[in-house]
Amino acid sequence: MSRKTIKNQKVTHHMTLIGVLLFVLTAITATPVLAAVGCDLNDPPRDVPRLFPESTSYKTLYVSFARNGGAPLRQKVESRLGNKWLALYAPIDVPYTIYEIYTGKKKVGYIHGVNQKGQFGGIQVFAALDLNGKIKTFYLQKISGQWAAKFREQRFGKKFIGLSLKDFEAFDPVTGKGSGRLAEIRNPVPQTETDFYGVLRGLKKNLILMNEFIYAAEG
Numbered sequence: 001m002s003r004k005t006i007k008n009q010k011v012t013h014h015m016t017l018i019g020v021l022l023f024v025l026t027a028i029t030a031t032p033v034l035a036a037v038g039c040d041l042n043d044p045p046r047d048v049p050r051l052f053p054e055s056t057s058y059k060t061l062y063v064s065f066a067r068n069g070g071a072p073l074r075q076k077v078e079s080r081l082g083n084k085w086l087a088l089y090a091p092i093d094v095p096y097t098i099y100e101i102y103t104g105k106k107k108v109g110y111i112h113g114v115n116q117k118g119q120f121g122g123i124q125v126f127a128a129l130d131l132n133g134k135i136k137t138f139y140l141q142k143i144s145g146q147w148a149a150k151f152r153e154q155r156f157g158k159k160f161i162g163l164s165l166k167d168f169e170a171f172d173p174v175t176g177k178g179s180g181r182l183a184e185i186r187n188p189v190p191q192t193e194t195d196f197y198g199v200l201r202g203l204k205k206n207l208i209l210m211n212e213f214i215y216a217a218e219g
């Protein structure tokens with residue numbers, strides 16, 4: 001074997017090792033970055049008027065456990081979430097984006113979204129809330145799988161209008177047991193209970209976070 005051939009083999013081997021190392025480093029660093037990404041509307045100027053037809057403007061607020069109460073607040077929220085399926089999946093300093101909605105100069109509500117696990121990947125659940133914390137509508141910005149459109153149908157979304165955190169506290173979106181209006185809502189896709197309860201868990205997580213970050217502070 002010639003010296004040139006041996007040299008080329010060494011270069012190829014080194015390049016392969018470098019490629020493997022870069023791949024490993026990318027995989028290692030990508031996971032926490034993805035886990036720490038907040039849930040923002042993809043196109044707020046388009047999405048806000050669609051979720052709040054009466055809106056004329058909005059402000060973007062950024063809150064976090066680090067800035068708004070620290071570890072004690074995070075522990076309180078985790079206690080209220082009460083189950084690993086409602087976990088926060090994010091470090092204490094990750095910002096949460098809240099859209100404060102206005103009609104003229106009058107504040108009329110909020111829009112807030114959370115990430116939740118589904119059967120076919122992540123689900124992004126946004127809720128449009130009035131000033132009393134009741135759901136006006138909700139929007140699944142992200143949901144995957146062949147039945148995703150069923151969960152986005154208007155007739156399914158309408159079933160949640162007027163619900164508040166009180167309704168979710170009377171029903172467990174992990175076990176599917178409880179009472180009240182939430183217990184009467186039927187899964188539009190019986191083939192995938194995981195996504196149905198994922199949507200409910202996302203809404204409950206959303207309402208708890210808004211209760212602690214916004215409504216408790218305003219009250």
